[in-house]
Amino acid sequence: xxxxxxxxxKAIELIVTLDPEVIDITLLTLRIxxxxxxxxxxxxxxTGSLIHFHxxxxxxxxxxxxxxxxxxxxxxxxxxxxxxxSRAGPLGFLGFFFTPTGMVIGQVILIAPIMTGLTISALSGxxxxxxxxxxxxGATEFQAILATIKEARYAILAAVIAGxxxxxxxxxxxxxxGGNIRGYTRVLTTAIALETSMGNIEFSLALGIILxxxxxxxxxxxxxxxxx
Amino acid sequence: MIEVKRLSKRYGEKEILKDVNLTIERGExxxxxxxxxSGKTTLLRLIDLLDRPxxxxxxxxxxxxxxxxxxxxxxxxxxxxxFQKPALFKTGVxxxxxxxxxFRGIDRHSIDEKVKHALDTVGLFDYAKRIAPTLxxxxxxxxxxxxxxxxxxxxxxxxxxxxxxxxxxxEKIEELIVHINREYRTTIIMATHDRIQGQRLADxxxxxxxxxxxxxxxxxxxxxxxxxxxxARFVGVENIVPSVVESNDGGLAVVNIFGSxxxxxxxxxxxxxxxxxxxxxxxMISRETGKSxxxxxxxxxxxxxxxxxxxxxxxxxxxxxxxxxxxAAEDLQLNAGDEVYAKFKATSVHLACx
Numbered sequence: 001x002x003x004x005x006x007x008x009x010k011a012i013e014l015i016v017t018l019d020p021e022v023i024d025i026t027l028l029t030l031r032i033x034x035x036x037x038x039x040x041x042x043x044x045x046x047t048g049s050l051i052h053f054h055x056x057x058x059x060x061x062x063x064x065x066x067x068x069x070x071x072x073x074x075x076x077x078x079x080x081x082x083x084x085x086s087r088a089g090p091l092g093f094l095g096f097f098f099t100p101t102g103m104v105i106g107q108v109i110l111i112a113p114i115m116t117g118l119t120i121s122a123l124s125g126x127x128x129x130x131x132x133x134x135x136x137x138g139a140t141e142f143q144a145i146l147a148t149i150k151e152a153r154y155a156i157l158a159a160v161i162a163g164x165x166x167x168x169x170x171x172x173x174x175x176x177x178g179g180n181i182r183g184y185t186r187v188l189t190t191a192i193a194l195e196t197s198m199g200n201i202e203f204s205l206a207l208g209i210i211l212x213x214x215x216x217x218x219x220x221x222x223x224x225x226x227x228x
Numbered sequence: 229m230i231e232v233k234r235l236s237k238r239y240g241e242k243e244i245l246k247d248v249n250l251t252i253e254r255g256e257x258x259x260x261x262x263x264x265x266s267g268k269t270t271l272l273r274l275i276d277l278l279d280r281p282x283x284x285x286x287x288x289x290x291x292x293x294x295x296x297x298x299x300x301x302x303x304x305x306x307x308x309x310x311f312q313k314p315a316l317f318k319t320g321v322x323x324x325x326x327x328x329x330x331f332r333g334i335d336r337h338s339i340d341e342k343v344k345h346a347l348d349t350v351g352l353f354d355y356a357k358r359i360a361p362t363l364x365x366x367x368x369x370x371x372x373x374x375x376x377x378x379x380x381x382x383x384x385x386x387x388x389x390x391x392x393x394x395x396x397x398x399e400k401i402e403e404l405i406v407h408i409n410r411e412y413r414t415t416i417i418m419a420t421h422d423r424i425q426g427q428r429l430a431d432x433x434x435x436x437x438x439x440x441x442x443x444x445x446x447x448x449x450x451x452x453x454x455x456x457x458x459x460a461r462f463v464g465v466e467n468i469v470p471s472v473v474e475s476n477d478g479g480l481a482v483v484n485i486f487g488s489x490x491x492x493x494x495x496x497x498x499x500x501x502x503x504x505x506x507x508x509x510x511x512m513i514s515r516e517t518g519k520s521x522x523x524x525x526x527x528x529x530x531x532x533x534x535x536x537x538x539x540x541x542x543x544x545x546x547x548x549x550x551x552x553x554x555x556a557a558e559d560l561q562l563n564a565g566d567e568v569y570a571k572f573k574a575t576s577v578h579l580a581c582x
Contacts, residue, residue, distance in 0.1 A: 130317065133311065134327070136307075147317075151318060
């Protein structure tokens with residue numbers, strides 16, 4: 001019990017004094033998670049829309065597979081990217097292994113199914129009369145897609161929030177792809193895992209509090225946007 | 229302006245529309261009445277080119293509207309459709325009305341002018357800044373109407389636009405429909421299951437039953453000369469009695485109902501089997517035979533009297549139904565079991581082919 005209270009005090013101290021290492025780790029975490037959510041949104045919201053707006057054989061199956069991949073274990077993603085990016089892998093020549101870029105790639109793969117799947121359900125949730133109205137008002141196919149996405153924007157934002165939360169909180173892929181290199185690829189989650197195993201409970205707790213606060217702040221911001 | 233030719237639509241095994249043929253004239257209010265599930269919505273959706281027919285054509289100003297997707301969109305942009313649900317977009321009232329104009333690439337300045345004019349037309353100019361979900365059902369439907377007319381459509385399609393509204397909101401929408409038709413010469417095609425609404429607004433009416441157009445005509449033709457028993461029942465003819473024409477002397481036919489001969493205006497010849505149709509509001513109830521211009525008098529015994537607001541429904545033992553005013557019923561002091569006279573004019577009776 002004492003340990004936890006001491007940890008909390010130490011944690012607050014580290015945060016308030018703007019400990020340079022804590023700041024570094026936090027900023028890198030933010031950079032990686034924001035980069036991956038932006039990339040994922042740009043690619044996979046349109047992908048989800050494409051799947052939703054087109055009829056093709058095996059569509060039902062594809063959606064089932066995407067939904068199954070919501071539960072994709074982070075270590076499996078780590079392993080996959082490890083095989084691709086490691087020096088001996090097919091993409092080894094890119095030199096992304098043990099770099100923040102590699103970690104972003106891992107997070108994108110991890111978040112992609114959630115973003116795609118939730119985008120599809122967001123669009124399916126748009127009322128049929130709304131969709132008819134859009135077409136009836138003279139929209140071209142492309143205009144109709146944009147208008148439907150606009151109508152589903154709150155639900156799509158929920159997909160972004162879910163994706164971001166999964167990205168910022170995962171540890172398996174970040175550890176395997178980034179390697180937890182101090183000052184280079186060490187993020188909040190990998191730092192917590194390491195510091196805890198080394199017995200630096202206070203430091204771990206401080207990082208944990210920061211991680212939760214980040215998730216909280218981003219959620220508040222996105223919720224604000226959603227309620228407008 | 230719009231010609232519907234041999235239009236059919238089936239979903240799987242189910243045939244929703246069967247060989248529908250219609251011609252709609254520019255500037256008229258054309259209502260399609262019929263029971264729920266008779267195919268009215270399906271027909272409107274096909275005319276608005278939202279769905280494709282299984283077979284048959286839709287000609288818009290003589291041109292095949294389904295010829296290509298480009299033609300479908302171009303034609304669709306000359307029309308607007310108002311659905312049973314207002315289906316407003318999750319945004320402001322003003323923004324809602326802009327959609328159709330934005331799809332057409334209209335410049336900002338004209339959009340502003342047109343949107344304000346359309347909101348003014350439906351009486352919601354002051355609502356421009358409101359958010360759609362804060363509106364009442366009637367207001368929401370008026371915004372949807374503004375959104376539909378802002379593009380100045382040649383044809384306005386209305387699918388049960390007042391089915392979910394209270395009587396006051398309904399009246400407002402009906403006023404607007406007539407106003408839009410008169411002011412902008414917009415051709416209006418409206419589907420409704422409410423036959424009275426159909427009659428109130430229409431220049432012409434089509435009756436739809438089980439996916440078929442069974443009769444088209446002016447309101448008085450539909451309501452006073454229904455073609456068959458089903459149409460007669462749907463348009464409120466409660467007295468339908470099978471009989472045979474006894475004689476016809478220069479358009480004045482005699483038929484026998486309930487043991488009495490009655491005179492009817494008809495061209496049907498002696499010997500033809502007919503259905504004698506009389507609207508309940510066209511039957512008068514009286515204590516004496518009297519001497520009046522009314523040609524047909526039947527002696528009847530009242531079996532049941534049911535008050536219906538300002539009217540009273542009188543049913544006789546031989547199942548004749550009359551609708552008279554409450555005042556008339558009180559003056560006559562009618563009671564079940566009374567023997568009275570039912571009177572109706574020769575012109576109030578319609579003979580449908582039996």
